Amino acid sequence: MNDFSSALSSASSGLKAQSARLRHVSENIANADTPGYHRKIVSFDLSRDTGEVTIGRLSLDQSQLREIYDPSHPLADAKGNYDSSNVDLIIEIADAREAQRSYEANLKMLDQTRQMSSSLIELLRR
Template sequence: MSDFAKSLAVTASGLRAQAARLSHVSENISNADTPGYRRKTVSFQSVRDLSTDVSEVRVGRVSLDNSNLEEIYDPSHPLADESGHYEGSNVDLMIEIADAREAQRTYEANLKMFDQTRQMSASLMDLLRR
């Protein structure tokens, strides 16, 4: 496997990992008002492919945030208990927006590296044709 192909494999794995992260962040945002919903967090791990000698980023376990759910007082809500409270979600929109922004910027950085590698490869092919 050439160095260009290795570089493309590494950046492509980063793109896939950040896309998965953005998917979970958007799921958290869309369920911010869902009673009982727990925020999902994504972990990443480095995996070395011995056949190509390339370390790639992979999405690890998706876990639930075990922080306390928000107690909401609304006696008219169908899920409210006898005291008028029910459990909301533990999604903090500010944290989710910050995570989304970080994932977007990391995705863009990986995309830039992918494009740079592609351009270098094309330039090398042009030089070899001469």
């Protein structure tokens, strides 16, 4: 049963990690129009001993902020420009899709582990 529990803990840690990734992607999308906002990037760490995924360090994307010309904006400088965010919605949608598919794969792993343990219990009953 130890293999089943390690498979379940590995899959559940993957679910938690992808859930956190989706949370940060949604924050990025929500702040896409916030001036000066830097995109958040989530990293993952894999434990070689247990096979569990943990959320690594959260970092900010250091790419250049987009400069927008709008002299009427309260944050505009003397030239009429202000720094927008560096969030690219296409990248965020792609990240959300990847996180969704990884989440679904971990759910499938949980379901298959459950089915295998149920089958094993049925075999042991006979």
